[in-house]
Amino acid sequence: MLSVVVDQPQSMAVCERPTPDPAPGEVRVRVRYAGICGSDLHIFHGKNPFVAYPRIIGHEFVGRIDRVGDGVDTSRIGERVVVDPVISCGTCHACRIGRQNVCSQLRVIGVHRDGGFSEYACVPARNAYVVPDGMAETSASVIEPFAVAANATHRTGVLPEDVALIYGAGPVGLNLMQVLKRVYGVRTFITDHVDERLALARGCGAEADEVINTLREPLEQALARRGVEGGPTLIYDAVCHPSILEEAVRIAAPAGRIGVLGFSATPSAIPQQELTKKELTLSASRLNCAMFPTVIDWITRGLVNPGHIVTHQFDFRDVAAAFDLAERHPQQSCKVLLDFGEDSHGS
Ligand SMILES: [Zn+2]
Ligand SMILES: [Zn+2]
Structure with missing residues (x-):
């Protein structure tokens, strides 16, 4: 099989690898589409502390089960x-308390073990969720980033009277936009420096006055001009620069909640006084905790539309060009998919 392998930081190639057999309890997936995520770029650049090289990367993927290991129903x-x-x-x-996404022995497919940028990938059978008939595979390939948004909103909770603010109109921010607007129906502002991304936010349910280009309009003035008094009650940081959390703590309304998604190792300077005075809640959110069925249900019911963030598809052999686009041209692209084609050369 052909796989996208990062053999060391800054070194990535499409390589011939032996097609794996599923271990007991596993299924083998003939991958069809896989999405490129910011964390794949981090692994490529050597900025993910959890990864061991060489690694077949990719953790957002969809395909068809072609073989099962011992103990797995062959009807799958x-x-x-x-x-x-x-x-x-x-x-x-x-x-034990139902927070398995922060398991002390956590292993993430595509990070701690080989992932989905490959013609074939073996995964535990219980990690493979059925894609309902009628759901496009390109849509299903972005269920994982929607699950990240679903998890963040689950962690913070969402109240009908919330006024929400999302920092960053990348794939995670845009998915949060859809979840907050279309699932919960709350007023939601979104910031970015790139107008093209803010245009995508319009497609994800944002009203014209809910998108803010903070290069042109200082955030607090923009919110005041739009009638937000006392600050947002619910904030998500999908930019994940240390300065954003500092600002979020400063501008959040009393009793506000802040969803933290970043993996920066750089400390943010946050006065305890701001947290205590307003009784803010910081809700960190990592990956997702069994959110796939929720997201599959949302998509099936038409509440969220994954197509709004998929802007490009590349043949997986052109992964270098796909990475270049995803990384260097945010004004042209949002979610970029790799296409691993239909089944051709068997196992
Ligand atoms: Zn991801
Ligand atoms: Zn555990």
Whole structure:
């Protein structure tokens, strides 16, 4: 099989690898589409502390089960599936209280073990969720980033009277926009420096006055001009620069909640006084905690539309060009998919 392998930081190639056989409890997926995520770029650049090289990357993928390991019902062969990348131990404290996405032994497909940028990938059978008939595979390939947004909103909670603010109109920010507007129906502002991304936010449900280019309009003035008094009550940082959290803590309304999604190692300077005075809640959110069924339901009911963020598809052999586009041309692209084609050369 052909796989996209990062053998060390800054070194990526499409390589011939032996096609793996599924271990007991696993299924083998013939991958069809896989989405490029910011964290794949981080692995490529050597900025993910959890990854061991060489690694077949990719954790957002969809395909068809073509083989199953011992203990897995053979009737699953042929199923179209989307893969939840979170593998947990089931016995640690976090797992026992239903927070398995922060398992002490967490293993993420495409990070700690080989992932979906490959013609074939073996994954635990329980991580492979059936894609309903009628759902396009390109749509199903962005269920994982929607699950990230679903998890963040689950962690903060969403109240009908919330006024929400999302920093950053990348794939995660735009998915948050759809979830907040279309699932919860709350007023939601979104910021970015790139007008093309803010135009995509309009397609994700944002009203004209809910998009703010903070290069042109200082955020607090923009919110005041739009009638937001006392600050947003619900904030998500989908930019994840340390300065954003500092600003979010400063502008949040009393009793506000802030969803934290970043992986920066640089400290943010946050006065305890701001947190305590307003009784702010910081809700960190990592990956997703069993959110795939929720997202599949939202898409099936037409509440959210994954097509709004998919801007490009590349043949996987052109992964270098796809990475270049995703990284260097945010005004031209949002979610970029790799196409691994239909089944051709068997196992
Ligand atoms: Zn991702
Ligand atoms: Zn665990």
